[in-house]
Amino acid sequence: PSPDQQPVNAPGLTCRLVCVLPSLLSSDCLTANIVKSHRETCQYRVEELQALRWKVFSREEVLAYQSKSVEEMWQRCAYRLTDSIQYVVEFAKRIDGFLELSQNDQIVLLKGGSLEVVLVRMCRSFNPDNGTVFFEGKYGGTEVFKSLGCNDLIASIFEFSQSLCALHLSEQEVALFTAVVLLNPERAWLQDKEKVARLHSHVDVAFKNTLQRSHRDTVLSKLSQKTLQLKSLCSLHIDRLRSFLELRPLLAHSLFPPLYHELFTDSPDAPLE
């Protein structure tokens, strides 16, 4: 055959393609699975949340929130958080490989990561133009949460949402980033850390491939700082919850949903159902 009809004699290239292809395929499959799982469990679609941005609490409604008791506002936030965490549990269960982990490790990852995932997802229900967040049907600023008595925690939550919005994450990036946050092999008390680390690296590779293809590599370094902020936000929440409960030892059981109690207080309660 003439030279231009010779098959490309490049065993190395062919081998590389054959070697790389399956991992790209499996990485693309994992990306598709995570994006689909996010879509099915994100509680509100981002279009719905943006369409509601004009619904802001009136002065009277803000005053009504500010005249509620500390206990009532903690209860309302705890209920809304618990509601959101149910969707995060469902998200986790739909990620390929999560249900193959031991029950213990599934619970350890959800105990350590569910609030972090909620805080990342929250950027979708935050309006960076006026610093308001979707809460109980309308958008409100930090002043809505004044009676909680933990303005530093509230301010940090709002600042985190504002800074995450500045990255303009797509739904696909939110999906992949929350999966990376959830499948953290460094969580204490993991039984099979290596198995979680393998799953985490598959998701991390899928996330990096997706970012590279859309020329969004710069976002990666910014997101690693975000994971540090998430960690300190969650410890601040635990601190504020502890001081809140120290003054009201018996209230915890009556005030908060069992799941909130199980996840955020060190009480030896009923195991997660």
Ligand SMILES: O=S(=O)(c1ccc(F)cc1)C1(c2ccc(OCc3ccccc3)cc2)CCCC1
């Ligand atoms: O709408 S929210 O209730 C909300 C609360 C505080 C805030 F500054 C902004 C929003 C919600 C949320 C609930 C509890 C959170 O941390 C734990 C926490 C913080 C403060 C008091 C109690 C518990 C964080 C977020 C957002 C996503 C799901 C619900």
